[in-house]
Amino acid sequence: MSLDKPYISDHFAPVTDEITGHELKVRGTLPPELNGRYFRNGHNPKPGVTPTHWFRGEGMLHGVRLQDGRAEWYRNRWVRTPYLDGVPFTGTEVEVSAAATNIIFHGGRYLALQEANLPWEVSADLDTIGVYDFGGKLASSMTAHPKEDPVTGELHFFSYSPFPPYLTYYVADASGAIIRSEIVDGSGPSLMHDFAVTREHVVFIDSPVVFDHTEHSGIPYRWHDDVPLRIGVTPRAGGETRWFEVADQAALLHVANAYTDTRGRIVLEAPRFDRSAWEGSWKWWVGAPGYGTTPNAGSAFHRWTIDPATGKVTTEALNDLVTEFPSINEALTGSDYRYSYAIAFPGAGLSGYHTVKLDSKTGRQTLLAHGEGRMPGEAVFAPAEGATVEDDGYLLTIVSDIKADTSELLVLDAGDLSTVAAVELPRRVPAGIHGDWIPDGEPSA
Template sequence: MKNPPKPYLNGHYTPVTDEITAHELTVHGSLPPELNGRYFRNGHNPKPGITPTHWFRGEGMIHGIRLADGRAEWYRNRWVKTPFLDGVPFTGTELEVSAAATNIIFHGGRYLALQEANLPWEVTAELDTVGAYDFGGKLTSSMTAHPKEDPVTGELHFFSYSPFPPYLTYHVANAAGEIIRTTVIDGSGPSLMHDFAITREHAVFINSPVVFDHSEHSGIPYRWHDDVPLRIGVTSRTAAAKVTWFEVEQGAILHVTNSYVDTQGRVVLEGPRFDRSAWESSWKWWVGAPGHGVTPDAGSTFHRWVLDLATGKASEESLDDLATEFPSINDAHTGAFNRYSYAIAFPGAGLDGYSTIKFDTVTGQQRLFGHGAGRMPGEAVFVPAEGGTNEDDGYLLTVVSDLKADASQLLVLDAGDLATVATVELPRRVPAGIHGHWIEDHK
């Protein structure tokens, strides 16, 4: 009997089989004139005939859309041409053998495709592959796919993690892209650390109960352990200093929304939280195990943790009960208080389909943009409006997969009221992916 297709090779996630380029795309509505730049979105797109053992093991493909002067100039998609794409296996030590499939950023004049177990891979503004990048020889370990750029200093903060000591190493690069500081973080363990956060003064790290485990054979050797607590570590950004670890209610944090210092001097961390049931159900989808659900998120919900460095005490609260993931904010508020955040709301908890959700953490209210039957949005990327004065004066960019039409669009929403501003018809269906960024021309 033939095995059913893996969920990450089916439906919205069905890979495309080639690379194309198209020019002068059809636009419905009016693209804001300040949208001059490139929207790049990375994700896993296995080559034809390849069935990865885990969603996160698929080869990386970047989809790019160039907007300028109210026009959608081009679309192109390119695999990141690493040794992994050519079939070289990654066994845990070859830093250049990367899928390069999780995120893409721009810093220090370079476009970098990221996957957390490996070195970054540099690509051009037209998505041609340049090669592995090690910051001039100063990066000798992996790099997280979720670095944080400080909007005030321009510094890039990131980390490496490992199943073996040192488990966690913190790096800072200046605005020019030169690593200026590397610090081993004390007290960490062999945890799966996908994301972290910064405030304007602190770095905030996460040790979850999902830890290195030889018995996990999916290719991502991490598994939930009930005897390992969820811990959040806070340290200074500027120098080697004491790390304060806070033990909180058990759960897993894959992505963070933001972190900041509140008016009482406490560190606040916000983001989606998985309990064990939600994590293990989601993991079944990620590996295509029997009994998996219909979506890759089985119930992470928006939470807030408040960490008091003066007393060593922590508190937490649930902010919403919808299943949400892939959070984003106006990046000008990275490390500082943000009132608004955005995410994908997954079917369930009263929702029949996918939505883009906006949270207001001051009023506790939410606003939903439903995408309709058979349509799935990606991560919402915030782009500030020219002359905007409010935190939510701007636009959200998201690629929407439409199964019924076998097509995709770049959707531009008003970040204030989630009204549709413009839609760009893409020349092909773009598989649901992971993370991306808007990169303005002036950068």
């Protein structure tokens, strides 16, 4: 395997096999209420394979089982799709997937997701079960960023395509059965990686990063200056989607949250890419000349406020840190909230990687520096037992040390980012993408 590509070098260098470790060493004390599984997904090319783009690496899941203050096991497993066996993406057979972006638990199933394809179901021990199409009701792709409604248990998600129909919206009930499917009018062939829901609306993002057959990285999307950022708002109760054009051209990759304020305005918060930030990141993802040292080249946290009464959208910067991979206490998905958590990348006055907590009401930010050669992953929120305030809980993140060639699962206090416990993992875990905390007590969890 050639290591001249950034996405298979250093923190991103893949591991070559699958292992299982039991009764892992814990520094500090694991909170006794953390009984469940922490799973994380990411790209891990097989030995001898150099993908043309970070997003085309084969999917590998990493998991840690916590129980009664112990770390019972760690295991890593490739998602065994046809792509792992060398079958290329065709653009038509949506079951051929790297399955490498996210993993969720819904309706009693663990689903490994990648947005151009169908989900792949895995077991509670990360063994591959097979492609999953919601009982034949999903014939297209599924976003890697579905949103579970914390009140109803419904799963909201979408499928997007470079060809008409560009966007289809789905809802599955709490048991996992699809109960709503509709084409969303007015969308274009943009790279729609994420979206948002409020209590009343679904919020779609149509960005200037659009399908372009001249892009030869294997991910055929490119920034176009003549395409504006547009935000689509669909009533959850049913009705026409209304598209709002944003004067400030930008792209969004991941969303923190959205909600409807007391004036009926839709508020959306997310890291924002301008063209230079996006193209700098894209150079890293494909290993183009001048790609830099990280997969993030300048996205910063912003707020968009959409006013249906005036048809106007205002944009506001919330801080100037270079941030991505935002997360929240998901009990507040779609509702007014205060705190988000993210990775702060080197830049904007910071050296090294940090975990950051942002108070979107006051602008206050709390930073945890991870030290030289150490890189954190996305911080996943787990509530404390009996929690009554938004940030009463824990953040789970895998932090890798490139110099020591080791990794650990950190459990942080979500209030002040202090370290509660660290689980020493039996191997270095490559930098990845998204994960989930699945507590015991869920059906078949």
